Amino acid sequence: MKHLSSQPYKGTRDYYPKEKRLQNYIFETWRRVVERYGYEEYGAPILEPLELYAAKSGQELVNEQTYAFTDRGGREVSIRPEMTPSVSRMVAARRQELPYPARLYSIANFMRYERPQRGREREFWQLNVDIFGVDGIQADIEIITILDAILKEFGAQSGDYIVKINSRTFIRYMMTQYLGLNEENALQMTKVFDRRNKLSEEQFESQVRALLNDSADYEKVTAIVNTTSVETLPEELQGVESLQEIHAIFTALQRLGVTDIVFDATLMRGLDYYTGTVFEVADTHPDNNRSLFGGGRYDGLVGLFGAEPISAVGVAPGNTMIEHFLEVHGLLPEDVSKTDLYVTPIGDSEEVAFGAQQLAAALRKDGLNVEVDISGRKLDKQIKAAEKKKIEHVLFVGLDDIAAAEYPVKNIVTGEETRLTPGDVAGRFRRP
Amino acid sequence: MKHLSSQPYKGTRDYYPKEKRLQNYIFETWRRVVERYGYEEYGAPILEPLELYAAKSGQELVNEQTYAFTDRGGREVSIRPEMTPSVSRMVAARRQELPYPARLYSIANFMRYERPQRGREREFWQLNVDIFGVDGIQADIEIITILDAILKEFGAQSGDYIVKINSRTFIRYMMTQYLGLNEENALQMTKVFDRRNKLSEEQFESQVRALLNDSADYEKVTAIVNTTSVETLPEELQGVESLQEIHAIFTALQRLGVTDIVFDATLMRGLDYYTGTVFEVADTHPDNNRSLFGGGRYDGLVGLFGAEPISAVGVAPGNTMIEHFLEVHGLLPEDVSKTDLYVTPIGDSEEVAFGAQQLAAALRKDGLNVEVDISGRKLDKQIKAAEKKKIEHVLFVGLDDIAAAEYPVKNIVTGEETRLTPGDVAGRFRRP
Numbered sequence: 001m002k003h004l005s006s007q008p009y010k011g012t013r014d015y016y017p018k019e020k021r022l023q024n025y026i027f028e029t030w031r032r033v034v035e036r037y038g039y040e041e042y043g044a045p046i047l048e049p050l051e052l053y054a055a056k057s058g059q060e061l062v063n064e065q066t067y068a069f070t071d072r073g074g075r076e077v078s079i080r081p082e083m084t085p086s087v088s089r090m091v092a093a094r095r096q097e098l099p100y101p102a103r104l105y106s107i108a109n110f111m112r113y114e115r116p117q118r119g120r121e122r123e124f125w126q127l128n129v130d131i132f133g134v135d136g137i138q139a140d141i142e143i144i145t146i147l148d149a150i151l152k153e154f155g156a157q158s159g160d161y162i163v164k165i166n167s168r169t170f171i172r173y174m175m176t177q178y179l180g181l182n183e184e185n186a187l188q189m190t191k192v193f194d195r196r197n198k199l200s201e202e203q204f205e206s207q208v209r210a211l212l213n214d215s216a217d218y219e220k221v222t223a224i225v226n227t228t229s230v231e232t233l234p235e236e237l238q239g240v241e242s243l244q245e246i247h248a249i250f251t252a253l254q255r256l257g258v259t260d261i262v263f264d265a266t267l268m269r270g271l272d273y274y275t276g277t278v279f280e281v282a283d284t285h286p287d288n289n290r291s292l293f294g295g296g297r298y299d300g301l302v303g304l305f306g307a308e309p310i311s312a313v314g315v316a317p318g319n320t321m322i323e324h325f326l327e328v329h330g331l332l333p334e335d336v337s338k339t340d341l342y343v344t345p346i347g348d349s350e351e352v353a354f355g356a357q358q359l360a361a362a363l364r365k366d367g368l369n370v371e372v373d374i375s376g377r378k379l380d381k382q383i384k385a386a387e388k389k390k391i392e393h394v395l396f397v398g399l400d401d402i403a404a405a406e407y408p409v410k411n412i413v414t415g416e417e418t419r420l421t422p423g424d425v426a427g428r429f430r431r432p
Numbered sequence: 433m434k435h436l437s438s439q440p441y442k443g444t445r446d447y448y449p450k451e452k453r454l455q456n457y458i459f460e461t462w463r464r465v466v467e468r469y470g471y472e473e474y475g476a477p478i479l480e481p482l483e484l485y486a487a488k489s490g491q492e493l494v495n496e497q498t499y500a501f502t503d504r505g506g507r508e509v510s511i512r513p514e515m516t517p518s519v520s521r522m523v524a525a526r527r528q529e530l531p532y533p534a535r536l537y538s539i540a541n542f543m544r545y546e547r548p549q550r551g552r553e554r555e556f557w558q559l560n561v562d563i564f565g566v567d568g569i570q571a572d573i574e575i576i577t578i579l580d581a582i583l584k585e586f587g588a589q590s591g592d593y594i595v596k597i598n599s600r601t602f603i604r605y606m607m608t609q610y611l612g613l614n615e616e617n618a619l620q621m622t623k624v625f626d627r628r629n630k631l632s633e634e635q636f637e638s639q640v641r642a643l644l645n646d647s648a649d650y651e652k653v654t655a656i657v658n659t660t661s662v663e664t665l666p667e668e669l670q671g672v673e674s675l676q677e678i679h680a681i682f683t684a685l686q687r688l689g690v691t692d693i694v695f696d697a698t699l700m701r702g703l704d705y706y707t708g709t710v711f712e713v714a715d716t717h718p719d720n721n722r723s724l725f726g727g728g729r730y731d732g733l734v735g736l737f738g739a740e741p742i743s744a745v746g747v748a749p750g751n752t753m754i755e756h757f758l759e760v761h762g763l764l765p766e767d768v769s770k771t772d773l774y775v776t777p778i779g780d781s782e783e784v785a786f787g788a789q790q791l792a793a794a795l796r797k798d799g800l801n802v803e804v805d806i807s808g809r810k811l812d813k814q815i816k817a818a819e820k821k822k823i824e825h826v827l828f829v830g831l832d833d834i835a836a837a838e839y840p841v842k843n844i845v846t847g848e849e850t851r852l853t854p855g856d857v858a859g860r861f862r863r864p
Contacts, residue, residue, distance in 0.1 A: 014522050019475075041456065067501075070501075089438050093438035098820075099820035136808070339470040358688075375533055387531075
């Protein structure tokens with residue numbers, strides 16, 4: 001008989017307890033931060049109608065990366081490749097009842113058919129943090145503050161990362177008004193901007209020049225793409241409303257202590273639905289010099305569902321990107337078991353087995369996490385199992401110990417051993 | 433332009449914050465109980481090769497209920513309809529390295545193409561608790577103890593539910609040895625047993641008689657299917673090893689305080705992979721008189737992946753079934769926000785807005801969950817939002833309050849109002 005493969009589906013990961021503990025640490029950190037800002041958790045289905053993405057998520061995502069198929073009832077569906085369309089759909093469905101500002105978050109998995117590589121998996125997990133119903137820049141400021149707070153909660157220091165900020169409204173103004181490009185050339189120019197990091201300086205220059213009405217405008221472009229601060233942009237642009245908005249965002253962020261921020265006119269973000277501010281966090285570590293995650297304002301999405309439009313700003317960090325960030329910056333947490341005590345019965349008499357179970361039951365009532373070895377193996381094998389499970393303390397149960405109601409407890413890391421009553425054990429090992 | 437539908441995919445649910453809070457309550461309760469028994473969390477991909485289920489999950493599930501499709505690379509895949517094959521695959525892949533007994537749990541979503549009805553959704557969530565590597569009944573006892581502990585942790589009382597227990601080994605013995613049926617008739621007979629609740633007494637009798645070698649054996653059958661205790665089974669069966677095993681399981685469970693248990697020879701559980709003990713929890717409430725969830729021993733599954741077989745016992749409660757159980761028994765938790773304080777700026781001056789943000793930042797540093805209203809609306813609208821969000825306390829920030837460093841805080845449920853310094857606020861509203 002042919003054996004089944006024990007490998008996971010290509011581009012996906014199995015999370016064994018050790019890997020899951022790290023993932024949970026990331027999830028819990030995300031959760032703690034966003035709940036501090038009053039965000040409420042929601043959940044959406046893993047499957048959505050394909051048309052949900054066709055509208056605004058961009059052609060590459062829909063045509064090449066979705067896990068799309070026809071269900072048994074003939075419906076065109078897709079495993080969700082991102083959360084923004086789902087949460088917009090949910091907000092549209094309850095537009096009237098929801099309290100605003102609606103602050104929503106989710107931690108969920110997604111699938112995209114991409115070539116698997118470091119930091120890019122076909123199944124990945126994301127935190128999605130979105131605020132709905134705020135037209136003003138307060139929303140943009142809050143979401144950027146939160147992404148900064150998340151990185152700091154993981155232990156990141158100033159300088160470990162940089163938040164790039166841009167405005168699609170400003171870029172649109174720049175392309176069509178300032179440079180006077182027609183629609184098609186404006187679109188092409190944003191694509192050249194977007195690819196800037198992948199182009200040599202010469203390539204960038206020649207591609208830009210080819211799209212300009214007047215080749216002399218090239219200096220206008222370099223003045224914009226080479227600055228990291230809105231204040232050093234050309235004088236003649238300073239009066240533009242969308243630029244004043246970004247300026248106000250920078251000022252407010254700095255005042256709130258969010259200082260690792262730069263202006264980057266070449267930041268575009270791929271998705272079609274962004275309408276205003278866009279931002280992206282980059283790792284500054286030489287071994288992981290890459291974009292980690294991003295977000296932006298997407299005021300048009302809720303309106304696609306037939307509801308009145310509702311303003312929205314969101315950001316979505318992914319777990320693998322965070323994992324690599326923690327790795328290169330030496331911020332990975334210590335890997336410890338959540339189990340407080342490993343109870344090992346000595347010998348295989350029924351009375352010892354039952355005594356061990358009774359003791360474990362009493363300790364669990366006191367709030368301890370207690371695992372009992374029920375393998376009937378020799379003591380050294382039982383202790384080996386506790387070690388592998390990263391459990392620090394082993395409690396031995398022999399017939400004599402049951403009679404004395406006092407048990408030897410050993411710290412298998414330090415070797416220290418003491419005899420304790422069940423009450424002592426509860427007091428000593430109860431988690432804070 | 434045609435609008436997109438704001439409805440979720442058929443048979444799936446959107447979880448808005450209120451529904452998500454209930455789901456989280458269920459998830460956290462599950463998690464707390466299984467971690468008390470030392471179970472470690474794992475995660476598996478949402479997508480698996482279809483052949484993983486073809487082997488042992490039963491024809492109905494595979495042919496009619498899977499969300500199966502061909503991926504862009506030509507692989508036959510399925511959204512997972514259950515977890516047991518995935519966790520067995522994972523154990524097989526690391527058979528040598530894992531510490532045994534391996535106690536594993538996951539909380540994850542699944543999809544099955546079924547006709548949606550109360551308590552049965554196309555996307556559903558399950559806790560999967562499995563113990564690997566224990567051949568003896570200690571594992572069966574532990575898993576049944578845990579499912580009992582879960583129901584009690586939700587506040588269930590003795591009598592609210594009943595755990596039905598049976599043994600496939602015993603049933604096989606009964607069919608082939610005790611009743612002397614050939615393979616085909618033995619299989620048909622288990623199906624009649626399985627359908628017993630859906631048949632009238634006459635139908636059951638005639639279908640059973642039709643399969644018996646000797647119609648007089650019918651009394652043998654009724655003696656077995658009508659008892660709820662192994663002790664009252666016919667004398668001549670008492671010596672059978674598999675029956676003695678169930679007997680020992682009952683004795684041990686009772687000794688450990690798990691008393692809402694009955695023997696039920698007609699309990700079969702649908703899945704093909706069960707090899708020994710099977711069990712199922714039924715709600716005893718007249719408004720929800722149904723099977724809630726179940727599990728059993730499946731010693732053959734890990735071996736399908738080319739590894740040495742490893743014994744396994746598991747159980748898998750689902751969230752919707754638990755929700756209905758809590759509902760009918762009046763055990764639903766109170767719905768409260770996780771946000772401690774709603775900060776409402778008075779007026780729309782920039783200084784007040786900034787003061788509110790600064791205060792919120794300080795309180796968050798102290799561990800409070802604080803939401804700031806940034807809508808710029810009138811005060812009554814801001815308070816309305818807090819009410820809708822189920823946040824009990826509102827803190828007002830006016831220019832004078834900032835100057836005095838003392839803020840009015842109102843309990844919007846009781847109407848009680850006090851003035852507090854930031855330090856007071858932190859002390860009073862920090863969660864335990």
